[in-house]
Amino acid sequence: MTATGERPMEVGALPQEFVWGVATSAYQIEGAVTADGRGPSIWDAFCRVPGAVAAGETGEHACDHYHRWPEDMALLAGLGAGAYRFSVAWPRVFPEGTGRVNQRGLDFYRRLVEALNARGVTPFLTLYHWDLPQALEERGGWRVRDTAEHFADYAATVHEALDGVPYWITLNEPYCSSITGYAEGRHAPGAREGHGALAAAHHLLLGHGLATARLRERTREGEQIGVTLNMSPAVPASPSAEDVAAARRMDLMVNRQFTEPLLGAVYPADADEVYGEISDFSFRREGDLEIISAPLDFLGVNYYYPIHAAAAPYGQPDPALRSAYDIGVRTVAPDGPPVSGLGWRVEPRGLYDTLTGLAGRFPGLPPIFITENGYGGGGELDDTGRVSYLEQHVAATREAVAAGVDVRGYFCWSLLDNFEWARGYAARFGLVHVDYATQARTPKASYRWYRDLIAAQPSSSHSASAR
Ligand code: FCB
DSSP states (O other), X not given: OOTTSSOOOOOOOOOTTOEEEEEOOHHHHOOOTTGGGOOOBHHHHHHTXXXXXXXXXXXXXXXXXXXXXXXXXXXXXXXXXXXXXEEOXXXXXXXXXXXXXXXXXXXXXXXXXXXXHHTTOEEEEEEESSOOBHHHHTTTGGXXXXXXXXXXXXXXXXXXXXXXXXXXXXXXXXXXXXXIIIISOSXXXXXXXSHHHHHHHHHHHHHHHHHHHHHHHTOOTTXXXXXXXXXXXXXXXXXXXXXXXXXXXXXXXXXXXXHHHHHHSSOOTTHHHHHTTTOOOTTOOTTHHHHHTOOOSEEEEEOOOOEEEEEOXXXXXXXXTOOSSOOSEEXXXXXXXXXXXXXXXXXXXHHHHHHHHHHHHOTTOOOEEEEEOOOOBOXXXXXXXXXXHHHHHHHHHHHHHHTTOOEEEEEEEOSBOOOOGGGTTXXXXXXXXXXXXXXXXXXXXHHHHHHHHHHTXXXXXXXXXXX
């Protein structure tokens, strides 16, 4: 039995070319927010709002990766990682979001990509990991359709400038960019809206589709295009019809709002009923679904925990959700499974269920990469909680592969401790500890554990060549 009381996941064989990587994102590690012509992003602005980020912290310096990236490349090499997932900061490339291109911003990523390829580490590039240029937020942000068009222009510009990137991820977690940012106000831009948040979700998906089309026009040999979703299975708190229906509404908000248009070319059938009071969906246009559902070469899945959901009386929203609108759901914390240092539930079964659920629901599902999975804790170097979490989730991945799901790789979040959004620097996810006062990097026990795991794989000497 595992600590969760479940039977241990069986360890099956992974494909030879299975990719082991680590992930980061620009705003969380780079710092250097005004260097070389970078413009402000919504996170620079949000961090200045009193109370928005724990302890008033900001990404201004973060891990100073913008200057220390060669050292971070060495850490990556020491790990033996076959792939590195990072994001490009849109405001480094277009300081005003659109119009003038900042070559110095592009040059930073060109050097990074060259260094990765020189070390045999496959770059997985995310185009949008939440740092919308502030100038575009001032023109409506993701609430407006133009932003999707600007995103496609930005994607095409980055694509043209960077050779040597086999894997392109348009968006990271559109759920967080739209709902956490525009409905709950917990993330930038800190809005609490109903219709605006649903419009943001739609325009993010549209931006993905438009960007994909632009990239396809000029795809180089072997390049693969995908999108990353965060997925949390919504588990009913009880078998009662009310709780089952509530979990389904939660599933709509977190998962199906994104998976169904992207992978099934439909808007979820229950969206009208659940969101009818909030929005008239006037942002949807004829032809959008076709753009959004253009074939993907792979799907990125970020998994951390499942959500246990129960019915709640309308008009008494769950304060934990902080949403500007009410879908009659509250989250519950059942007894039993342990939680991470951040209080996030540790339930590897949720990863297995997510992977097998996707494969079961969407015929023709593209191959999956787990583009993030990780454990948040404090400053400990002997991070046994993280090792145990990762071990269990790698085992769940193996089990999903054994059950027939086409999973091609696994990325641990994250290489370094970094700026964990509204939680600031206290929440640490790194395999490598960062002392923010000195910027000293110190590998943790989990770094050694992951290095040994990678070294023991038959594919460990291979990086992910595009298929
Ligand atoms: C994910 C984000 C990533 C990081 C982890 C802990 O939702 O994509 O940037 O914050 O959570």
